[in-house]
Amino acid sequence: MTTRTQKTTRDLRWHNRADLLTRLYLGECTNRNDLASTSGLSAATISNVVSDLIADGLVGENGSQSSAGGRPRSLLRVLPDFGYVVGVDIAETAIRVGLFDWTLEPIAEEVRSVATAQVPPQKVADQILSEIAAVTARVGITPAGLLGVGVGVPGAGGAVIHAPTLGWSAVPLAGLLRDGLGFAPEVDNGAMALGQAEVWRGAARGSERAVTLLLGIGAGGALSMAAGPGGRARSFTLEWGHTVVDLDGPTCRCGARGCLETYIGAEAILARYAATRGSTPFATEGVVEQLTELVDRAVQHREPAARTVLDTTAGYLGAGISNLINLVAPDRVIISGWAGALLCQALLPAIRLIARRHALPYLFELARIEPGELGHTSGTLGAATLPVARLLADGGRRGPG
Amino acid sequence: MTTRTQKTTRDLRWHNRADLLTRLYLGECTNRNDLASTSGLSAATISNVVSDLIADGLVGENGSQSSAGGRPRSLLRVLPDFGYVVGVDIAETAIRVGLFDWTLEPIAEEVRSVATAQVPPQKVADQILSEIAAVTARVGITPAGLLGVGVGVPGAGGAVIHAPTLGWSAVPLAGLLRDGLGFAPEVDNGAMALGQAEVWRGAARGSERAVTLLLGIGAGGALSMAAGPGGRARSFTLEWGHTVVDLDGPTCRCGARGCLETYIGAEAILARYAATRGSTPFATEGVVEQLTELVDRAVQHREPAARTVLDTTAGYLGAGISNLINLVAPDRVIISGWAGALLCQALLPAIRLIARRHALPYLFELARIEPGELGHTSGTLGAATLPVARLLADGGRRGPG
DNA sequence: CTTCTTATTCCAAGACGTGATTGAACTCTC
DNA sequence: GAGAGTTCAATCACGTCTTGGAATAAGAAG
Numbered sequence A, B: 001m002t003t004r005t006q007k008t009t010r011d012l013r014w015h016n017r018a019d020l021l022t023r024l025y026l027g028e029c030t031n032r033n034d035l036a037s038t039s040g041l042s043a044a045t046i047s048n049v050v051s052d053l054i055a056d057g058l059v060g061e062n063g064s065q066s067s068a069g070g071r072p073r074s075l076l077r078v079l080p081d082f083g084y085v086v087g088v089d090i091a092e093t094a095i096r097v098g099l100f101d102w103t104l105e106p107i108a109e110e111v112r113s114v115a116t117a118q119v120p121p122q123k124v125a126d127q128i129l130s131e132i133a134a135v136t137a138r139v140g141i142t143p144a145g146l147l148g149v150g151v152g153v154p155g156a157g158g159a160v161i162h163a164p165t166l167g168w169s170a171v172p173l174a175g176l177l178r179d180g181l182g183f184a185p186e187v188d189n190g191a192m193a194l195g196q197a198e199v200w201r202g203a204a205r206g207s208e209r210a211v212t213l214l215l216g217i218g219a220g221g222a223l224s225m226a227a228g229p230g231g232r233a234r235s236f237t238l239e240w241g242h243t244v245v246d247l248d249g250p251t252c253r254c255g256a257r258g259c260l261e262t263y264i265g266a267e268a269i270l271a272r273y274a275a276t277r278g279s280t281p282f283a284t285e286g287v288v289e290q291l292t293e294l295v296d297r298a299v300q301h302r303e304p305a306a307r308t309v310l311d312t313t314a315g316y317l318g319a320g321i322s323n324l325i326n327l328v329a330p331d332r333v334i335i336s337g338w339a340g341a342l343l344c345q346a347l348l349p350a351i352r353l354i355a356r357r358h359a360l361p362y363l364f365e366l367a368r369i370e371p372g373e374l375g376h377t378s379g380t381l382g383a384a385t386l387p388v389a390r391l392l393a394d395g396g397r398r399g400p401g
Numbered sequence C: 001c002t003t004c005t006t007a008t009t010c011c012a013a014g015a016c017g018t019g020a021t022t023g024a025a026c027t028c029t030c
Numbered sequence D: 001g002a003g004a005g006t007t008c009a010a011t012c013a014c015g016t017c018t019t020g021g022a023a024t025a026a027g028a029a030g
Helices: A009-025 A032-039 A043-055 A121-137 A173-181 A190-201 A266-274 A287-299 A304-328 A338-358 A361-366 A375-393 B009-025 B032-039 B043-055 B121-137 B173-181 B190-201 B266-274 B287-299 B304-328 B338-358 B361-366 B375-393
Strands: A059-065 A073-078 A084-090 A094-101 A106-113 A148-153 A161-163 A168-171 A186-189 A209-215 A219-225 A234-238 A332-336 A368-371 B059-065 B073-078 B084-090 B094-101 B106-113 B148-153 B161-163 B168-171 B186-189 B209-215 B219-225 B234-238 B332-336 B368-371
Touching: A009 A032, A009 A043, A009 A073, A009 A375, A009 B009, A032 A043, A032 A073, A043 A059, A084 A121, A084 A190, A084 A375, A094 A121, A094 A375, A106 A121, A106 A375, A121 A173, A148 A173, A148 A190, A148 A375, A168 B361, A173 A186, A186 A190, A186 A375, A190 A209, A190 A219, A190 A234, A190 A332, A190 A375, A209 A304, A209 A338, A219 A304, A234 B304, A266 A287, A266 A304, A287 A304, A287 A338, A304 A332, A304 A338, A304 A361, A304 B234, A304 B304, A332 A338, A338 A368, A361 B168, B009 B032, B009 B043, B009 B073, B009 B375, B032 B043, B032 B073, B043 B059, B084 B121, B084 B190, B084 B375, B094 B121, B094 B375, B106 B121, B106 B375, B121 B173, B148 B173, B148 B190, B148 B375, B173 B186, B186 B190, B186 B375, B190 B209, B190 B219, B190 B234, B190 B332, B190 B375, B209 B304, B209 B338, B219 B304, B266 B287, B266 B304, B287 B304, B287 B338, B304 B332, B304 B338, B304 B361, B332 B338, B338 B368
Parallel strands: A084 A148, A148 A186, A209 A332, A332 A368, B084 B148, B148 B186, B209 B332, B332 B368
Antiparallel strands: A059 A073, A084 A094, A094 A106, A161 A168, A209 A219, A219 A234, B059 B073, B084 B094, B094 B106, B161 B168, B209 B219, B219 B234
C-alpha cells in the first residue's frame, strides 16, 4: 500500500487516455461522440486525447458515418499494425505459440507436442523461446520488436509458478524467459487469460462477472470481473478442479482426496467408463481421441454404458458449477477447453438442469451457462490478452516490460 | 460502464483526499510525513488536503511527536465527534442496532429478540426503525443527523434482498427503511460487512484478501480484497453454506441437497449429536445454549459421543475451508459468528489440520486460519462499517444518501 | 448559394500537484 | 544561554489538466 495510482494532473491524462483507448479497443465506441457520452469527458478532452492516440499510431480515422443532417462523425478504429503480441499456451500435451497483431487477429502459429508434465521447466522455457523466435521470424521481426509476450500456465501466475498439473512448484518461469527475450513476459493462469479473451471476444462479452472453466485432463477456472465504477477490471484464478467433492473420494494427483478433478477430469471419465460393465475398448489412443469416441458412442450410438458415465459426469459438473455460482455469483459461466467443448456438445442441457437444482435460485437466474466460443486457438489467444491488457491499462505506452 | 471515476482535476483532489483520509482512519499514518511518503504525494499537497480535512472537522491535530532534532511532527487524528453511524444486524434470533461514532467506538446498543425468519419484512423494517429511533434518542440526535445507516443481512445485498435463511426473496428492505429514515441505508450481506470490520479492526488487519466465515444456524461467508495498485477495495459475498458437499446429502432449507450448511450449521450439528448413540439430552433450550453445552461436554468432560460429532464437524469445516482456499486464494480465513467462536474453541487445530490435508500446499501456506476477534458486537460493528466505507470513499462528504 | 445542423477544434478560465522557498519549532553544541 | 543545525509545515510561481463556450469544418436541405 505504498504507491498509488493517479496523483498528478499528468496521470489524469494517462488515465483518461487508457479509458478511451480501451473503449475503442473493445469496440464499445467508434467515434468521438460515443466516447464523450459514455466516458463522461467533454468533447474538447476527447479531441485532445484522440489526436494524441492518432499521433502515436494507436488509432486511425476510418471513413465517416453520416449523422442526422450535419457534419458526419469520423469513425475511429484501433490500428492493427501498431504492433504484435505473442501468446504462449502451456497445455497438457503441447506448447502452442501464437503471434497476433495487437487487435488479436491471428498472424501465425507454432505448435509442438510435448508432454509438458514430463519436461523440466528449463526445457519448457527453451522450447517456448525457440517457438517464439520461429513465429516472429515469419513476419520478419525479432522478439524485441514485440509489444509483449503472455504465457498461460495451468496453475498460479506471477513471478513464481505453482502448477500441480505439471508438477511445478515455485518455478521462476518469467525469469527463465526474460533471459532469452530481453524483457519479462506476463505469466499467468491460462484459465484467467482465457476468461479475459472470452470477455473481450467470446461468449462472455458484456459480462460483469464471468467464470471461465477450462476442462481437459485437469479442470481449471477463473473469475473475470469487469471494471465497475471506481475500480479496475480484476480477475483471479479458481482452483476449481481441486475442490473437494467427497471427503473419502479417490486420491488426486495433488495429493488430496475427492477432488472434483478426479470425477470430471478427462482421464477420470475414461477410467470410469473402462470400469463400467458394458464398456468396450476404444479404437483409438490418447485421451482426446478416446473422450471424443466416448461422447460419440453416447450421442450417436446411444450406448447405455457411455450414456451412464456421461450422465454421472454431468452430475458432478453441474454440482461443481452450482457451487461456483453460489460462491461468486457470476452472470456467465463459460465452459471451455477441449474436454469442455466435447462435454458441452453432449451434456449442456443436463449440466444446466443439475446446476439449477443445486444453486440458489436467485443466483442461478443471474448466471448463463454457455460453451466457450473461441475454439482451438483459445489458449494462445487468451495468453495474448495478457500483454494487451497491460498495454491498454497503460494507455498504449509502447515497449515490453 | 457509462460513468467513470476521475475526470476533472477536482475529482483528483477528492480522490487524494479520500486516500489520505482513509490512511488516517485506518491508522496507517499518523502525521503529515507518513502521509507524504506512503501516498507518494508531495508535502505541499498533503498540507493543502490536510488543512481541508481539519477545516471540515474530520481530522484534528493531537499533540506532537519529536523527531530527530528538528521541529516535531504534529500528530493527526481522526476526530470521533465528526458524527455517528448506526449498524443494524439482522441475526437469526434477534435484531441488534448499534450506535457508533464514526471511528466505530460503540456508544449505545438496542437488542430485541425476534425470530426474524417468522416475521414479515415490513415488520422487521418497523422494528429496525423503532430501535434506531431509540438508540439515537439516547445521544439526543435524530436519525437525520446520522452520517449513515448500515444493515447486515444474511443474504445478498443491494436494493433487493434475497435471504434463504429468512425466507426472503426480492425484499426491498432499503426502500422500506428509506421511507422511515428519510435517506437510504446501505444494506449488504452481514458476512461481507463483518469481513470489512475484521480487516479494519480485527483478525484480518493487514490482509490483502481475507475470507470471513459467519457460522451460526446458517453458514455465510465473504471475501474482502484490499485496494491493490489501480483498484479500489472490493468485497463480495460467498454463499458458502449452500455449497454442495454430497450430491445425495440431506435436503437443505434452500431446497437443494447436501449443502454444507446441513453438515456444519448449528442445528445440523445438534441433530447429528441427538442421533448418536451415547448422546444425552441437553439441560438447556435453544441452539446457542445447546451447542455451548455440546462443546463443553466434548472439551471439559471428554464425552466420546460429543467428541465424535465435533470431529466430524471439523472434517466438513476443514474441507469446506480448503475449498475456499483453493478457490479464492485468501491470505486469511476468519472464523466468526457465535457458532464459529464455539467451534474454534474446540476445533481450531483439527480444522487447520484437515484444511491443510485438502488444500493445495502453496495456497494453504498463504492462508492463516484464525478465529474472529470482534466478539458479540461484531454484527452491528460490521454493519456500521458500510456507511463509514462509503464516507471514506467519498473523502468525508457529509450527509447520508 | 444560403441556411441549418452536427461534429470537431480552439481558447481562456479555473483547479490541481509540484518543487523551491520561506517560516516555524525544536535540539544540540559551544 | 545563544547560535547553528535540523526537521516540519505553509506559501508561491509554474506547468498541466479539463471544461464550457465560441469558432470553425463539413455536409444536408431548401
